[in-house]
Amino acid sequence: MGFYFDKFEHRQPEPPLPHNEYIEMAWQFFAVMALTVGLWYIAWRWTHSLNYDALWYAIPLAIAETGAYIGLVFFTFNLWKVEDTPQQEAPKLLSEVVNYEPQEDRPISVDVYFPTYDEDPELVRLSIRDAKKMLNPMNVTILIHVLDDGGREVMQQVAQEEGVNYITRDSNEGFKAGNLRNAMEQTGGDFIVICDADTRPFPTLLKNTLGYFCDSDVAWVQTPQWFFDLPEGKSLDDVLGKYLSTPGKWLGNSIQKIMGPVRIGEDPFVNDPKMFYDVIQRRRNWCNASFCCGAGSIHRREAVMEAALKTYAEHIAKQVDNDTVKIIKLTGEEKLDKGLEDTLRQQVVQKHEFTPYRFHVSEDIYTSIVLHSDPDRNWKSVMHPEVESKMLSPQDLLTWTVQRFKYAGGTLDIALNDNPVFRKGMSLPQRLMYATTIWSYIGGIWNAIFLTAPLIYLFFAIAPVQSYSMDFYIHILPFLLLTEIAFMLGGWGLAGYPSKASYLAFFPTNLRALWTVLKGEKICFPVTPKDRQEGNFLHLAVPQTAIIILTIIGIIFAWSQYQLEHPSYDINGVLLNTFWGFNNILALSSILFAAFWKPDEEAEKKAEEELKQEEQESQSVEQVLGKAGQML
Numbered sequence: 071m072g073f074y075f076d077k078f079e080h081r082q083p084e085p086p087l088p089h090n091e092y093i094e095m096a097w098q099f100f101a102v103m104a105l106t107v108g109l110w111y112i113a114w115r116w117t118h119s120l121n122y123d124a125l126w127y128a129i130p131l132a133i134a135e136t137g138a139y140i141g142l143v144f145f146t147f148n149l150w151k152v153e154d155t156p157q158q159e160a161p162k163l164l165s166e167v168v169n170y171e172p173q174e175d176r177p178i179s180v181d182v183y184f185p186t187y188d189e190d191p192e193l194v195r196l197s198i199r200d201a202k203k204m205l206n207p208m209n210v211t212i213l214i215h216v217l218d219d220g221g222r223e224v225m226q227q228v229a230q231e232e233g234v235n236y237i238t239r240d241s242n243e244g245f246k247a248g249n250l251r252n253a254m255e256q257t258g259g260d261f262i263v264i265c266d267a268d269t270r271p272f273p274t275l276l277k278n279t280l281g282y283f284c285d286s287d288v289a290w291v292q293t294p295q296w297f298f299d300l301p302e303g304k305s306l307d308d309v310l311g312k313y314l315s316t317p318g319k320w321l322g323n324s325i326q327k328i329m330g331p332v333r334i335g336e337d338p339f340v341n342d343p344k345m346f347y348d349v350i351q352r353r354r355n356w357c358n359a360s361f362c363c364g365a366g367s368i369h370r371r372e373a374v375m376e377a378a379l380k381t382y383a384e385h386i387a388k389q390v391d392n393d394t395v396k397i398i399k400l401t402g403e404e405k406l407d408k409g410l411e412d413t414l415r416q417q418v419v420q421k422h423e424f425t426p427y428r429f430h431v432s433e434d435i436y437t438s439i440v441l442h443s444d445p446d447r448n449w450k451s452v453m454h455p456e457v458e459s460k461m462l463s464p465q466d467l468l469t470w471t472v473q474r475f476k477y478a479g480g481t482l483d484i485a486l487n488d489n490p491v492f493r494k495g496m497s498l499p500q501r502l503m504y505a506t507t508i509w510s511y512i513g514g515i516w517n518a519i520f521l522t523a524p525l526i527y528l529f530f531a532i533a534p535v536q537s538y539s540m541d542f543y544i545h546i547l548p549f550l551l552l553t554e555i556a557f558m559l560g561g562w563g564l565a566g567y568p569s570k571a572s573y574l575a576f577f578p579t580n581l582r583a584l585w586t587v588l589k590g591e592k593i594c595f596p597v598t599p600k601d602r603q604e605g606n607f608l609h610l611a612v613p614q615t616a617i618i619i620l621t622i623i624g625i626i627f628a629w630s631q632y633q634l635e636h637p638s639y640d641i642n643g644v645l646l647n648t649f650w651g652f653n654n655i656l657a658l659s660s661i662l663f664a665a666f667w668k669p670d671e672e673a674e675k676k677a678e679e680e681l682k683q684e685e686q687e688s689q690s691v692e693q694v695l696g697k698a699g700q701m702l
Contacts, residue, residue: 514580
């Protein structure tokens, strides 16, 4: 059986971005400059620029700009510096990774979990086989487990054929977290490697990560997620040459000489996680705030269980206290007798199950919060910079939207019900790092304002400022310029625009997640599909499409009114809002492209032919060697 990604198996991940202290110093200098000038701009916006004739429009936009500036402050703190955790040689014995003297020293044991529900069993088989190829550092005990929440006979058969353990359960309570808890009750490894069904570990995963646990306070290690099946796209000269012949190819080559390589159709869903792992998460190491992202992470069982027990005990005590207060108010008694109090405690314990991983849609980040906030143990996290596994990316807009809704909804639900910013046990830097993540998802509010704001001027000639005067440009242009320079340096050369455009474009998903959480509804979503979903996904981009169409109409209308010398339209306002509108169109058009994107059939055909040719050549070599062997 073949998969669409077979032709990408030869791909290798890029190495981690090299740390350069001079670039880091330049980034810090320009970041401070940008924030200083930005504060000057925000203060001016509130005190000297508001259009008092249209406060209904001017104030929301100023609030949006202030919210975005606060997000910029958080993000600057997040990216401030790099401080990688030193690697150590993989340990051999339990005594090397714990802070006590074991009664009987023994080799370390590792459980590798593959939670699955309805994924293709043959896909899981590939993951199992790669896990079996992992190098065994210092002869530790490695056990592989398939955690099948689907209870499928065919999945059990695959596990038996591959010689790995098969675990299932009667219910699907608690999503993935419940599946993990069930597995922990039936296994006993000192460390747990958590994979998704499509996670393909590299042979070096344990060899390169177990050494971190020689520090007995390290609770988990997260490795970067790498999607090896991202579309490569076509070079600009090939695309233009196809439609414009030789002049198009010449034009494409000329543009690329100036701008560098440009590929059309490359990573249409902005799935490349390098910016997130190699820049954002990696720079949280210095303050012990890199959080777990699920697949590709290694956990210390002791840490997960200990933190879970403390949280469980605290939750039971809090619930008993609350129920006691209610009963006292109803009965009028001063306090409960001991028998009634014991009965009440038993009832609470029976209602609340103990679970190592929180029953939550975002159990990975929730577990991180519980461990980071444990004041007694000072548990540490490590973001390992090198890719140690490969997995599949969303291949259609539906899957992309489901995944983003899960991330946004899960994080916002935590922020509303158990906000880590106000949780006891967190250090100030940790609080700020978690605040950065939460604030980014609230950003859907001001992103919606930024996308619709230029429409008001384009259609009605109402400006949010008193005038588009020289004073306006003196305040805003230095801020924008310094911010761009700072984050070009802060991203270590990674292209930042695709991520910014994607962040702006998925504002409806963020808003829907925020509204769902505020209404108190449960964050529900289907399991992220591993195969490309066929169909028309334009319905998922209706808000973005509407803004694009209205912006185009608004630009045409504003310029026509200016040409007709309408007194309310001036050249500064029309030019500025046209530029603003075009920037919004460019950012949102990525969603439309993603809605209509399909794999390049020509590229797929070419890749398949190359794969067949390699197989034929390999078979020919084997035949020659076979004949030579017979002759000998």
